[in-house]
Amino acid sequence: MAEDAPQIRPYQEADLDNLYRICVQTADSGGDATALFGDPMLVGHVFAAPYAIFEPSLAWVAEDEAGVAGYVLGALDTRAFEARLERDWWPALRARYPDPQQLSDALSEPERLAMQAIHAPFLADSELVGRYPSHLHIDLLPRLQGRGLGRKLIETLLGALRASGSRGVHLHVGRANQRAVGFYRHVGLTELPATDPRIFVQELGD
Numbered sequence: 001m002a003e004d005a006p007q008i009r010p011y012q013e014a015d016l017d018n019l020y021r022i023c024v025q026t027a028d029s030g031g032d033a034t035a036l037f038g039d040p041m042l043v044g045h046v047f048a049a050p051y052a053i054f055e056p057s058l059a060w061v062a063e064d065e066a067g068v069a070g071y072v073l074g075a076l077d078t079r080a081f082e083a084r085l086e087r088d089w090w091p092a093l094r095a096r097y098p099d100p101q102q103l104s105d106a107l108s109e110p111e112r113l114a115m116q117a118i119h120a121p122f123l124a125d126s127e128l129v130g131r132y133p134s135h136l137h138i139d140l141l142p143r144l145q146g147r148g149l150g151r152k153l154i155e156t157l158l159g160a161l162r163a164s165g166s167r168g169v170h171l172h173v174g175r176a177n178q179r180a181v182g183f184y185r186h187v188g189l190t191e192l193p194a195t196d197p198r199i200f201v202q203e204l205g206d
């Protein structure tokens, strides 16, 4: 039935828990990373929640009759977004999660990287943000993958970024995530010369 077909709609505040869940369930190079995190919300604090909270007009979700199972999240101006997180997002998390450099507990590599991102945030390369000032994250749970929703989500976000006057968009993808690399290439993004993580870009000008 048509009403059972998965839909894309703008993000709403009530979706936030689902964003956290989807984020950890796709954080192991696209696969489920739940077993790698003592706190399943940790990775969503870095890669999902702040986008939806600070740039909700650039967030969409995909849902089917079982609920929300995918999202695309964007930041219009990466430098401004980084500054906003430094002011309004990381301080509370720094109080809650230890600096991994001062921690003797065994951490999985993804846990260590997420805690490091909270205490020493990754700042995008200046040349990259000069040319491609926006950035994005996209994740779908397996049941919604391979059904055209990734393409729809990314096209929706790119259209909104273009309409907001962005000159270009970039994204980072781990080298091990071959499926995402194939997807980004197929939907027309360009890969920059060898980096780790890989970087894909798209100009958005007229």
Ligand SMILES: CC(C)(COP(=O)(O)OP(=O)(O)OC[C@H]1O[C@@H](n2cnc3c(N)ncnc32)[C@H](O)[C@@H]1OP(=O)(O)O)[C@@H](O)C(=O)NCCC(=O)NCCS
Residues within 6 Å of the ligand: 026, 029, 030, 031, 138, 139, 140, 141, 144, 145, 146, 147, 148, 149, 150, 151, 152, 172, 173, 174, 177, 178, 179, 180, 181, 182, 183, 186, 187
């Ligand atoms: C990567 C991901 C976003 C792709 O979304 P998707 O919904 O599965 O992809 P779609 O079904 O929309 O595919 C769109 C097009 O890309 C093609 N495509 C998808 N994956 C491909 C691949 N690995 N290689 C080549 N083409 C691919 C599809 O065939 C389709 O082609 P068409 O539109 O010309 O018919 C999704 O699979 C996902 O979220 N994976 C897990 C999380 C993840 O890895 N996120 C990215 C982190 S950087």
